[in-house]
């Protein structure tokens with residue numbers, strides 16, 4: 001199978017981390033968003049939404065959306081609970097990541113790290129920071145009393161939220177007041193076969 005992605009993207013790193021932890025083999029194709037690769041006809045024919053990551057299976061079938069790819073690849077592994085309630089909790093955190101976390105923390109990081117915080121985006125950046133801190137507080141509430149987001153078991157929900165949380169300082173966030181999150185990050189970085197994200 002082939003993963004199309006950019007190694008500086010947290011959404012793509014989710015897939016790199018899961019495949020490293022599970023020893024899943026794949027080919028990697030670098031996609032350069034700024035050069036327009038995601039808008040080219042061949043790419044759009046795979047993902048009409050024009051976004052990475054994309055997983056192309058050997059039989060030609062395609063999956064987009066990072067959390068859907070995590071779900072697909074984690075089948076039959078310890079990172080996807082069998083218990084129906086626990087599985088719903090995994091989904092709960094992954095929907096939270098897409099609606100209440102990534103649009104704030106990843107976008108603040110993009111504006112700050114990649115665009116150099118231009119004046120015309122400062123108001124947007126500040127509002128992204130507010131939303132980002134709101135999301136971090138929600139995570140902290142769970143992580144101060146349990147090792148992983150869904151309880152004792154490390155799941156793909158942790159991978160999903162780890163991706164942009166552990167680099168949130170690159171978006172101007174401080175984790176000084178988030179002991180639960182800091183301990184959770186350390187715990188994940190110590191997992192067997194952990195793979196760090198590429199440095200920007």
Ligand SMILES: N[C@@H](CCC(=O)N[C@@H](CS)C(=O)NCC(=O)O)C(=O)O
Pocket residue numbers: 009010011012033038050051052053064065066067098
């Ligand atoms: N919800 C999507 C978001 C994917 C996404 O926003 N990808 C960015 C890179 S991190 C992208 O491809 N942007 C290109 C564009 O919007 O043109 C996911 O989780 O996979």
